[in-house]
Amino acid sequence: MMKRKKWSKKALLPVLGFAVLAAAIPGAVSANGEKEGGKGVSVKSVEFVGMPAPATAVQMADLYTTASIKVTYSDGTVKSFPLSYKKLFKTTDKVGNTIAGVAIDAKGNPIMDTSVAGQSVPYVSDDPDSNSLFAVPGAKPTGKGGNPLALVTHYEYITANNSGKSAYGQVPASMSLTTLDQNKTTGELTPVQLKKIDFSGVGGLWIPCNGSLTPWNTHLGSEEYEPDARAFEADKTKTFVGSFSSYYDSSKAENPYAYGFLPEVTVLPDNSTKVVKHYSLGRFSHELGNVAPDMRTVFFGDDGGNTMLFMYVADKAKDLSAGTLYAAKWIQKSAENGGSADLQWIKLGQASDSEIKAIIDKGTKFSDIFETSDAAADGFKAVKVYSSEGNKAEYLKVKPGMEKAAAFLESRRYGAVLGATAEFNKMEGVAINNKDKKVYVAMSYLEKAMEKDSKGADPSDDIQVNKISAGVTYELSLGEEKKDRDGGKIESAYVPYFMKGLVWGEDLPTPDAKGNKAADDKVANPDNLSFSQELRTLFIGEDSGLHANNYVWAYNVDTKKLSRILSLPAGAEATGLMTQDNLNGFSYIMSNIQHPGDEMIVADSLKPEVEKLINQNFENKKSGVIGYIQGVPTKQQMLAAKADETRLVSLGEAVKGGARVFWSHDSDDILLLRETHTLVFRLGAKKATVDGKEVVLSAAPQKVKGQAMLPAALLNDFLRL
Known part of the structure; x- marks a missing residue:
């Protein structure tokens, strides 16, 4: 040496x-x-070489990777590209003059936590989620010599107030726009400035979970776990609407139908933002929406129990302000490994944002849309959906002339009335494989309504697959010239028609030595998904109650190889997963963490030391982290690296x-x-x-x-x- x-x-x-x-x-x-000069050498294959699971308390309390990428060239030679994790900032950090995760009201002022007498402090989220990383044409230089980039980030909720009591859903959520400097030589990202995005023009932002970057370079956000309008009408204290409104803008009337949609954020060259909510995309528990390459068709996650698979087809490309909403019926073919099914699409309705906004603004209530019955009765449809109080069947009848309101304000209930399947459980991330015309959908827990109804107690039992508590990631095949259930043509070349399990976890009969309740070498409870078109790889982030440590995985759709590429501190959830295959010549895998140390299932012998280290690393569990996996080469860099061996x-x-x-x-x-x-x-x-x-x-x-x-x-x- x-x-x-x-x-x-x-x-x-x-x-x-x-x-x-x-x-x-x-x-x-x-x-x-x-x-x-060029030697005629090409890239033959690309493979993620995974990392071992964390073995010590120090590793179990850390956010890190030791994975790499193995590139094999046409001349038989091999080159390894080591990966590393780069933290951009914590939610508790100031970037410029702004605390990244701070909650703000309609006037842009920090919302104060007064739960401890004499200790008024701003509410700061520990739960960052979605990232959209992109370049804005015409953006001003950063002053640091690199390329200016924009990063839109969600702060989904605040786990607890200063006194330790749950604050979930009670405090308005937020998004930030961070200006990043991209080093022109290395591609390294450095945060320069952060500001909170103004949602006052759309009444604030409800629980934003995941999101996506549209093909036309805007950020498409989400509002998850829509407040139940039926429960609100019966007793306002049964939802978070009152708390949300009092914190955000107490001058405005409380209205549950104002939330549960997809906001679209446009970043302009002067670093200002424009925000619209798309009411015509339907109202349900939006995990996210992801737009197909036709720039018209949108696929969704609908998180929760007894949820539904939706699809939207916009009237015009690059314009989500008007279109047609569909819901799927599962026609089962098999039950093993997540099962498989043909998909039949039921048209719910066609509308514009402005039409639905007008229905909301005039104060429409649940009782204006539906008649209800306490028991089975003629003319009433029995449904069981996520919004149903106590997870019990409801008996509903749509009032005459209220079909459009039902379709877009009560999309899941109306879909169930029309016969769509409302039996999915914890439907999470969505990713699109453009070349193969596939969509991937994560089902975090395959249980409850997705199992066979052995008691015959539910209104329907379309899905009867075998239980896998560790969950399944599904593959949906897309086709064109498809018709809906009633014979109407669906104006899209990206219509899902077949759905099957692709990657599934394995439940353990008893926990292992680290506390894992599911096999540690397989995905458990998939949540975030992102697909690299260039690397032919599906990335899967976990939100597991069955793994002692959650991971991010790389799954090659050609070789079917699964590789662990990131390990999170115990109790943390992997969020904000997003791939950028080639941004100014560099590739990135964005990946955040939420709530480190929360509800840990670590074995008792390890827990005290792991918890102590997590408190040291993440401000007593108050900090989430925004960052990315660096070192991922583009195809051009793979070829250049080959030439660079002697250059x-x-x-x-x-x-x-x-x-x-x-x-x-x-x-x-x-x-x-x-x-x-x-x-x-x-x-x-x-x-x-x-x-x-x-x-x-x-x-x-x-x-x-x-x-x-x-x-x-x-x-x-x-x-x-």
Whole structure:
């Protein structure tokens, strides 16, 4: 191993001029001094090499990855790309002058937590969720020399107030817009400024869970667990609407029908935002909406028990302000491993946002839409849906002329009245595979209404699959020229017609030594999903009550290989999962954590130490984290890395990448420092040390025209650490 020499202070000469001087020397040469050219080598395969499950208390309390990406080239050679996790900020951090997760009212003022006498503090969320990372054409430079990027982030809820009592759903939620600087050499992201997005024009933001980036570069958010309008009308204290309204804007009338929709956020070049709520996309427990490549068809998650599979087809591409809403009927084919079924679509109605908003604004109540009965009666339909009080059957009849209100304000109840299946359980994330025309949907817990109704107590029993508490991720096949149940043409080439289990977990009969109640080498309770079109990989984030630590997984849809690529602190949920395959030449896997240390199922022998470390790492469990997995190469970078094995670059490239360079010109030894990482190499030697570990080089560093040159592959790997 090359020994690192003792560097004296006099010998540590920062090479500050290389970024400027680099233009005067060859930027890159091959090992024999010739310009590197194409060799006809291509990428044959890409594989995620997974990481072991955490084995110690320290690891179980950490957010980290030791996974990598293995690239095999057409000439048979292999290159490994190590991955690492990069924290952007915690929800409790100030970015600029704003606390990231702070809750605000309609005037933009922080909402204060006065639950402890004499200790009035702002409510700050520990529960970040959805991320949309994108470039805004015409955005102003950051002042840090990189590319300006926008990051929209959800803060889903606040777990508890300062006195320790639950605050879930009671305090208005929020989103932030963070301006990021993207280093042009390394792709590293640095937060520059954060501001809260103004939702006062749409009455505030209800529990925003996951979201997506539309094909036209806007953020499509969500409002989950819509308040039950029937319960509200009977007793206002049975929903969070009153608490929400008192905190957000007490001057406005309380109305449950104002919430439960998808907001769309447009970021403008001057860093301002425009927000609209899409009332025509239906009202239910929106986990998220994801738009197909036709820019018209939208697929949804509907979280909760006894929920429904919906689809929306917009009248116009890139415009979600008007369209047709459909609900699915499950026609079962098999029961094993999540089961399989044909899907039949039932048209609920066609409407515009403005039509539905007008119905809401005139104060429409549940009793204006439905007649109800306490028992079976002629003309009444028995339904059992998520909103049903006490999870009991309801007997409903739509009042004449109120079909449109029912379709878009009570989408799940109306769908059930028309015969759609309302038996899905914990329907979560949605991702789209454009090339294969597949949609992936996570069902976190395969139980309850999805099992066979052995007692015959439910109004319907379409879904009768075998119980898997660890959950299933489904694959839906998409087709064109499909018709709805009544023979009407569905104006989309992306209509789901068949659904089957793709990735499923395994329940354990008894917990293992770490406390796991489901197999630790398989996905348990899938939640967030995202699909990389370039890597042909489905990413799955967990929200598990069955794993001691939740994970993010990579599932290759061609090889069917499943790899663990991120481990979360015990009790934390993986959220904000989003892939960007090529953003200014760099790829990212965004991934946040919520509520670290919450409701841990860690074995008693480990729990005290794990809990102590989580409290140290995450401000006594009050901080969620926003960040990403870095080191994911684009296809162009994979090819460049192959060429870089012998291509040499100047030390100026190291300076551009954020490294400090120390080189006494009378010595052949050179030291690079970047954050906590070190690289030491010697001119003419084919070995180097990175963070004290020896690496073997394909080409030796050289001195060219008085300037030190090192292998580009070595430098790029170092800058990705």
